[in-house]
Amino acid sequence: MDISVVIPLIDEAESLPELEAWIRSVMEENNFTYEIIFVDDGSSDNSWCIIQQLKSQNPFVKGIKFQRNYGKSAALNEGFKIAQGVVVITMDADLQDSPNEIPELRRMVLEDGYDIVSGWKKKRYDSTLSKNIPSKLFNAATRKVSGIKLHDFNCGLKAYKNKVVKSIEVYGEMHRYIPLLAKWSGFKKFGEKVVEHRARKYGVTKFGWNRFINGFLDLASIVFVGKFKKNPMHFFGLWGTLSFLFGFIVFIYLTVSKFFFDQTGLTQRPLFFFAIFAMIIGTQLFLAGFLGELISRNGAERNHYLIEDRIN
Template identity: 70%
Template sequence: MDLSIVVPLFNEEESLPELCAWIRRVCAHQYSYEVILVDDGSTDDSWEVVQRLRVEDAAVKGIRFQRNYGKSAALNEGFKAAQGDVVITMDADLQDSPDEIPALYYMIMVERYDLVSGWKKKRYDNTLTKNIPSKFFNAVTRKVSKIHLHDFNCGLKAYRKKVVKSIEVYGEMHRYIPVLAKWAGFRKIGEKVVEHRARKYGITKFGWERFVNGFLDLLSITFVGKFSKRPMHFFGLWGTLFFLVGFFSALYLIIAKIFNDEVWVTNRPAFYLALTSLVIGMQLFLAGFISELVTRNAPGRNTYLIEEKTGL
């Protein structure tokens, strides 16, 4: 199969027929394709619409969650089900244009990108509540991840099949799929300016809290990506620094007491700082040892992504 189009949705009953008809116009005569609609626990008639669309068009497939789990969970299940050589994700609200599909497919199959992220250069969102926080969020993510994309959170993306089968999207990590792909060893990540359309039906499903959650997830993914296989390298480094600061501070106080009997060690603020540093250092060491035990006994402790083999 050439193409899988994964569409996570939540309460989008009005837009689904128009979206699927648009995708069919673009893809039907060019590709063998499937449209995987993942209903993230909608409370309207979205699932009934999906079932009807499935009857009308065999290319439409549906997955329904029992309750709302979030966009990341919907994408993760869609990725598991996808069979196409190229996987394209888009939102169900008609703000992403299916007319972008051929160009995205070309960039993956001909220009050999592993992942192509859309860039909504011209937006129709409210500037104060979306554009400014989004620019700040993207700038920080670029700085931390070293991936030079303008719009990490754009729902319109294209992937080589191997990419989506090599990553796990959880929590609210859908914003950081390019980062997940990079940590998995996929380096050729590109960007394409795409059309952003004004919302036609309904209201946005995301609030201000997504920015707070986004930065927490960025810290989490950075730590997991670097230290998931060797947590002691992180905790041990900081544990050593704190322990040495505490040790040398305590040593200084002891020497000062030896040469001056009038000095009361426990009356000096440095004593408590030294004691605190020693305790923190030992706690970090302990956290590192526990993390190593957890990592070494985890089911995926020796699971690594292999590009290819020869002679085996």
């Protein structure tokens, strides 16, 4: 199969028939073999009924229905699990992403050899205050931290090699950081394509300001987990040791100072409490690293490594 199109959605009943017809037209025009995977993330409208109707009309339509709303990351993760296409395309269900971009995205993955091709909505139809400015700040911070030079990490229109989506787990709100998840899994070639951003035709946006706050928290989380998932002691042990040594050296200095230079009581000097505090924090950090090591070494994925190739 050439292409799997994974489409997470919530309350998009009005747009689904038009989106399916548009994707089908593009696929048939280019003679692609394909599947369309709609993932209903707990819609309260009749989106699932529409998906069932589309399935009866098009055998290449597949659907997953969540019992409740779990979020876009969960929807993508479940869609990735069943995707069979050599190239996996993700797009939003609100018709703001154009299926006409699919052939070129596919070409860039198969012919140019990119592991991921990310869409870049260079010209947007969103409110400047509520989306454009926060989005630019978010993308700038993500570029700086991740080292991946993409302009629009949050663009829903992306193309992946199948092995990329099978090698990562998307959870929480991590759909914004799939390129970074892929980087931690060893994929290195990232491409970008300027794509058309269309004005919303039906309904209203499902995202608010809180997504940017959650986005920055998720970025810190994914960077930490990516670096120290298998060896948390390298982080907690390092800073715990430094904190304890700093506090201990200050404590020794104060003790020597009391007996050889002045008679001021240790407990009468604020630096004494600072030293005790540093040693307590250092001890706690070290113990946190030790417990993290015990948990990680007994985890189910302690020896799970991605193998690119094998010769027997």
